[in-house]
Every structure is written in structure tokens, then in C-alpha cells.
Amino acid sequence: MTDPHAIVIGGGQAGLAATRTLLARGLRPVLLEAGAEPVGSWPRYYDSLTLFSPARYSSLPGLPVPGDPDHYPHRDEVVDYLRRYAARLDADIRTHHRVTTVTHDGDGFTVRTAHGATFAAPAVIAATGGSSRPHRPALPGLDRFTGTVLHSAEYRTPEPFAGQRVIVVGAGNSAVQIAAELAAHATVTLATRTPVRFAPQRTLGRDVHFWSTTVGFDHLPIGPLLRAKPASPVLDAGVYRAAIVAGRPDQRRLFTHIEGSTVHWADGSTDEVDTIILATGFRPEVSYLDGTGALKDGQPRQSPGLSTTVPGLGYVGLEWQRSFASATLRGVGRDAAYVVARLATTMSPARRRCCQPVG
Template identity: 85%
Template sequence: MTDPHAIVIGGGQAGLATTHALLTRGLRTVLLEAGAEPVGSWPRYYDNLTLFSPARYSSLPGLPFPGDPDRYPHRDEVVGYLRRYAARLDADIRTHHRVTTVARDGDGFTVRTDSGDTVAAPAVIAATGGFSRPHRPALPGLDRFTGTVLHSADYRTPEPFTGQRVIVVGAGNSAVQIAAELAAHATVTLATRAPVRFEPQRPFGRDVHFWSAAVGFDHLPIGHLLRSKPASPVLDAGAYRAAIAAGRTGQRRMFTHIEGSTVRWPDGSTDEADTIILATGFRPDVSYLDSLGALRDRVPLHTRGVSTTVPGLGCVGLEWQRSFASATLRGVGRDAAYVVTRLATTTSPVRRRCCQPVG
């Protein structure tokens, strides 16, 4: 392959959608993926993870999700879908290539991997997404807890927690799903800073994603207007709310103190706990951009995915990058197309070369 027009970092859903958008414009592309295959973080999620969006709203550009379009796919189905998607791309996909640094090189960039390999191109798109670095907040007394603390990224199945007293921290979909699953095996308390906000999965008999698409909410480019990410509601067909109402999953405000295995709640009562699971979300892992001046507080400085400080640099897959759906399977394709179009029309080396035939 001759020199690429663009380098994509990260081979998950964001990187694959971005590669598709680049190839569609006739731009030669190298995709660098740290793992063994271009499927992102999906194989590492908990075993029973089920999408909250139906298959018809869980596709990347150019390849519909197979099967019943109204079903809710499981984790392994998503992994299989991403494998097929990557195999259909006519791109130079290099696995086991973890990017360590991206440096300016004249009008373009030089990307270096942990193996010492380098790749140069006039444009770079960071697509390691917003879910590559588990967020572990500084909760009161957590450092004094003598039990086990783990992030939801390390949770797989409920059986190892059988008979334990478990606190799940978080109020999002993953927190509630994990807590409900654990309730059949352990004594579970859901600890939240604010009440869990439930929304029906299928209002008026249609999935909420149908209504979101129908009114155009997914397409609204409003993410850049928000100073902080709004708390997402928990989509529920009724089982999760019922589990909490029936007491199978307790719900308390965030604990105020921990000493040993004793957890103190805001009302002064205490409980003993064996394990605390932090379902507290993720943050972007784009430390390889440090030397470019492209980050603030470890997060890219951008407008709708286009760097505001480094010409020729973009990102795809960040939460609220452009819209409500930006970090999802159904949303990364639109964001990728926007970023690629912007870079192709504003980055002079790419403009000069984008009309050359693909080698």
C-alpha cells in the first residue's frame, strides 16, 4: 500500500465506521488496533449484556444488523457483527498495534506504536472512543474498604458473588442491569447520588429508539452545546423497576463513610458489605495525543469531533460528541461521516491527495 491519506486509531465501532467513511471518499486508510481483532471493547463486557436498542437501530453504515430487527442483541452478537463488518472493509487493518504517541511531522503526523513501528499520514482520527478508560470516582471512605472493589468493566457473571453482600454504585443502565442480575445470587444495594430515572422501553408499543429516530432527536447536533453530559435514563420494560419495588434490589443514597467492611448511609444506618462494584462509566483514553496540545484534562478539545487546536486531527466515538447517539452503534456512523468530510475539506494535504486513485 502507498502512503495513507489517514490513520484511524482504534478498531471498535467508532474506528470501523470512520474507516468506512474514509474509504467511501476514496481515501487510503490504515487502521491501528491494540487488540487481537477489530471488535473494540465488546468482548470484555459482562456476559449477559443486552443492547438497549433493537437490532434495526444498532447498525454501522453499509451493513444492517442481521436477524429480527426488533430484537435486542446480546454482547456476543455485536462482536460477531463487528467481525463481519471489519472483514468487508477494503482497508489496511493492523492488529496488535497499540499507539503510544502521535507527533506532528510537517503538514501531517507520525504515529508510533508500542512495537516501534511508525506510520505517517496527513490526517489522524482518534477512535478509541469514550469507553476505554474505566472511571473510578473518589468516593468517601472507599480507600478504607477492606472488601473487594471492582469496576463494572471487570464484572462478568453473578455466580462468583453468591451469598455476598454487594453494593453497586451507579444509576445508569449498566448499574441497574448488573444489580438486577446479581439479586438472584446476592444481597444487593444500589447506591446512587440521585434517584434512578426510569423511562419505558416501549412507549405506545414502539421502542423508544423508534420515537427518537422519528422525531429526529438522534440527529440533532446538540452535544457540543452541553457543558456536561446529562444523566441518561434507565430504559426499562418493567423488570428493573419491579425488582427495586419488590426489595430484591435495595436502593440507597450514596454512602457517606466506610470503615473496614462497614458502610454508613446518609441516614446514619450501617450495613456490612463484601464487594463494591463501580458502575460509574468510562472516560476516553487518548493519552497518545498528549504531545500535540490536543487535550484538556485528558479529553480532546474539539467541536463536533474536529480538533480545535490541531489541524488534521479528529475524534469519533466520544459521548455527546455531536448528538445523543454519538457513542452508540447507531450514532458513530453519522459522526464519522461528518468528521471525515470536515478533515477532507479543511486539511490541505488531504485535499490535494484525496482525488488520487486508491492503491
Template identity: 60%
Template sequence: MEDVHLAVIGAGQAGLATAWAANRRGVRPLVLEAADRPGGSWPHYYDSLALFSPARFSSLPGHAMPGDPERYPGRDEVVDYLRDYAARLDADLRCGKRVVRVDRDGDVFVLATADGSRVRAAAVVAATGGFARPHRPALPGLEGFTGTVLHAAEYRSPEPFAGQRVVVVGGGNSGVQIAAELARVARVSLATRAPVAWANQRPLGRDVHWWLVRSGLDAAPVRRVWERGPVLVNDDGRYRGAFASGNPDRRELFTRLEGGKAVWDDGTVEEVDTVLLATGYRPALDYLSPTGALDSHGRPPHRGGISAAVPGLGYVGLEFQRSFSSATLRGVGRDARHVVRRLLAGARR
């Protein structure tokens, strides 16, 4: 069985930032990626996805995203950037290696992959994000809905929904973006529990991320503030304009689904073809269960990305791991440096 100092699970933005942080400390990590190429979940997002942060604030450490720093890169640009970034790293990057189980063997970890290979590691960073575990809330009648139900993780483009009645559930950036795109070919409602909270994308001529970084809020440990407040949707006017047209419209979340119909809070009942859930993701970490790292809900108790349950185990890319931007391209590098420094210090004791 092969022995390594640091194993990183996942070669998306979080895993690649972790490998860079390890390089900075003189360690060449082993990076195990389930897909046949690096890039994490980015190649699987919907075709028209565009970042809500400009390229200037959407780069991993050590290599800026090329091109106009004020533009908002699309999905394929991000994929190309991540693959170029991976090629620049001093890492043993192995694709097609899905980690299916991690065990403890004394003071080390044993990682098993789907193809039967096994590796021992003194320290492990789980950087697999949540795309493989889309959150499907328990909405009234959803299980018995006779139309189509899909998650945003399964959405690619609007053409298959032409002429349909579609309800998008979830008022974050992705839900708004998908609803506006679908409205070009379908009759669409965005169903949310609270009104959409619009945020000016460029206040006083500067992108909102410029203000977040300059003010320090981008890196501040303000989880409770952000969680208690409304979900903000960054907009330069396009999406508000789309909703002002009446298609898409925004409605209170339906009371229930009955067969192929939605029952709205005003008592209106109408046929619906598709319910699309833009309801986020949960950490995809089932492979860590044998270590005892997860609680009864499958969540990883941690302090700033360092496991609170298992020594030598860390995380990068969790939402609100250390700050508002922890799960973003601009935030994972900061968290990766912190986690790698702590883990490597512990592994040398």
C-alpha cells in the same frame, strides 16, 4: 517509514464506521487496533450485556445487523457483527498494533506502536473510546475500603459474588442491569445520588429509539439538555419489577466507607463485601499528549469531532460529540461521515 493518507486508531464501532466513511470518499485507510481482532471493547463487556436499542437502530452504515430487527442483541452478537463488518471494508486493518504515541512532524503525524513500528499520516482519527480509562470517582473512604472494589469494566458474571453483600454505585443502564443480575445470587443495593429515572422502553408499542429518530432528537445537538436532566434507564418492566422485590434495592449514596463497612445517610452501618462502580468512562487518549491535543484534564477540545487544537486530527465515538447518540452504534456513522469529510478536505489543501 510508511506514509498513509488517513490513519484510524481503533477498530471498534467508531473506527470501523470511520473506515467506511473513508471508503465512501475513495480513501483506503490504515486502521490500527491494539487487540488481536477487531471489535473494540465489546468482547470485554460483561457476559449478559444486551443492547437497550433494537437491532434496527444498532447498525453501522452500509450493513444492517442481521436477524429480527426488533430484537435486542447481546454482547456476542455485537462482536460477531463488528467482525463481519470489518471483513467487508476496504481498509488496511492491522491488529495487535497498539498506538502508544502520536507526534507532529511538520504538517503530518507520526504514529508509534508498542511493537516499535512507525507510520506517517496526513490525517488521523482517534476512535479508541473510553473502555481503557474507567472512571473511578473520589468517593469518601473508597481508597481505604478493605473489601473488593471493581469497576463495571472488570465485571463479567454474577457467580463469583454468590452470598455477598454488594453495593453497585451508579444509576445508568449498566448499573441497573448489573445490580438486577447480581441480586440473583447476592444481597445488592444500587447507590445513587438521585432516584432512578425510568423510561418506558416501548411507549405506544414502539421502541423509544424509534421515537428519538423520528422526532430528530437522536441527532440533535442537545448536550446541555441531556446533561442537566436525569440519566434515563430504558426498561420494559423487568428492572422496575426486580427493584420492587426489594433485592436489589435503591439507596441514597452512602455517606462514607469505613474499613469494610458502608455508612448510609440514615446512620446505618453495615458490612459490605464488594463495591462495584458503574460510573462510566473517560476518553482514552493519552497517546495524543505529545501533539498538544489534550487539555490539562486529558480532555480533547474539539468542534463536532474536529480537534480545536491540532489541524488534521479528528475524533469519532466521543460522548455527545455532535449529538445524544454520538457514542452509540447508531450514531458513530453519522459523526464519522462528518469528521472524514472535514479532515480529507483539509488534507487536500
């Protein structure tokens, strides 16, 4: 293989967008994906997951999501779409290549995978995204809970929880969607630190994404300002708010502590609970950058999408990386264009050959 100009780590929506952008500039990327196919984490999400943005606002650059532009794609539609997108790229995509280490020196980067392959290039784009590592907060007594604790990343369908007492922790779209679905099969409480904030899915007959795109909100480079703000409101056509008002699920402030299987609430009441589901978000999985100086407390040191400590290193797909939409299907393309344009000057041909797997 001819030496690549850049190595893209991660074959989900962010990595595919970055790879397309590099190819469009006449550059030669190699994309390394840990899984069996370049579709990111989508196949592992819960079965009923539905995008909160219509198809017309959920596409990567160069290929619209098929079907009615105003429909809300399901998980499996997104998986199929990403498969088609990857196939159309005609790119050097290596699946089953889990990156374990990245090193940086004056000649560029050396990337090593779990099965012994080594790649070298003058630039690296970390595109494993912001949804790779489930975040499990240290809630009081959770480590001693005698019931079942799951992260939303492990939730698939409601049927296994039939008849149970379940608490879903979280105030975002996934937490509300999972809790409402479970409430038809179990007794469910949505536990939050602050009340759930709702935003209308449609205003004046148009989806909220029409308005955010029309007024340019999606494009504003305000991502860093949003990182310290409260969680985004839950988009709702009225279904989820009505479910909570009806008490299916009920909503309470986060419990004070847990003893065994007993959950204690702030008002002094208690509940015997079977399962706690943590819909508490994700963190970037970029541990392969340990030792490069690119991370602080495990988080990328970047602004906005460019490493502030390691020349030639960029990111695509981080939440709030540049804009409100940075971690979404509709946002990663813009961020990829921004990052690649600024890394392009470093992408002279690599001085070292790209090595094949050992053994």
C-alpha cells in the same frame, strides 16, 4: 504500502465507521487496533449485556445487524457483527498495534506503536471512543475499603458473588442491569447520588428508538448541550423498576463514607460489605495525544469531533460528541461522515513513507 491519507486509531465501532467513510471517499486509511481483532471493547463486557436498542437501530453504515430487526442483540452478537463488518471493509487493518505516541508538525502526523512501527499521514482520527478507560471516582474511604472493589468493566457473571453483600454504585443502564442480575444471587444495594430515572422502553407499541429516529432527535447536534445534563434515564420495560420496588436490589443514596469493610449510610445505619462494584462509566483513552496540545486535563479539546487546537485531528465515538447517539452503534456513522467531510481537504498524500515495524 502507499502512504495513507489518514490514520484511524482504534478498531471498535467508531474506528470501523470512520474507516468505511474514508474508503467511500476514495481515501486510503490505515486502521491501528491494539487488540487481536477489530471489535473494540465488546468482548470484555459482562456476559449478559443486552443492547437497549433493537437491531434495526443498532447498525453501522452499510450492514444491518442480522436477525429479527426488533430483537435486542446480546454482547456476542455484536462481537460477531463487528467481525463481519471489518472483514467486508477490505481495509488495511493492523491488529496488535497499540499506539503510544502521536506527534504533529507542518507535514502532518507521525504515529508510533508499542512494538516500534511508525506511520505518517496528513490526518488522524482518534476513535478509541469514550468507553476505553474505566472511571473510578474518589468516594470517601473507598481507597481504604478492605473488601473487593471492581469496576463494571471487570464484572462478568453473578455466580462468584453468591451469598455476598454487594453494593453497586451508579444510576445508568449498566448499573441497574448488573444490580438486578446480582440480586438473584446476593444481597444487593444500588447506591446512587440521585434517584434512578426510568424511561419506558416502548410507547404506543413502539420502541423508544423508533420515536427518537422518527422525530429526528438522534440527529440533532445537541451533544455539547447534553454534557452538563444528568445521566440518561434507564430504559425499562418494567422489569428493573419492579425489581427495585421489590427491594431486589434495594436503592439508597450514596453512602457517606467507608471504614474498613463497614459502609456508613446517610441515615446513620451501617453495613458490612464484601464487594463494591463501580458502574460509574468510562473516560476516553487518548493519552497517546499527550504533548500535541490536543488535550486539556486528559480530555479532548474538540467541537464537535474536530480538534480545536490541532489541525487535521478528528474524533469519532466520544459521548455527546455531536448528538445524543454519538457513542452508540447507530450514531458513530453520522459522526464519522461529519468529521471526515471536514478533514478531507487536509488529506493530501503524506510526504513521508509509512514505515514497517522495527525488529
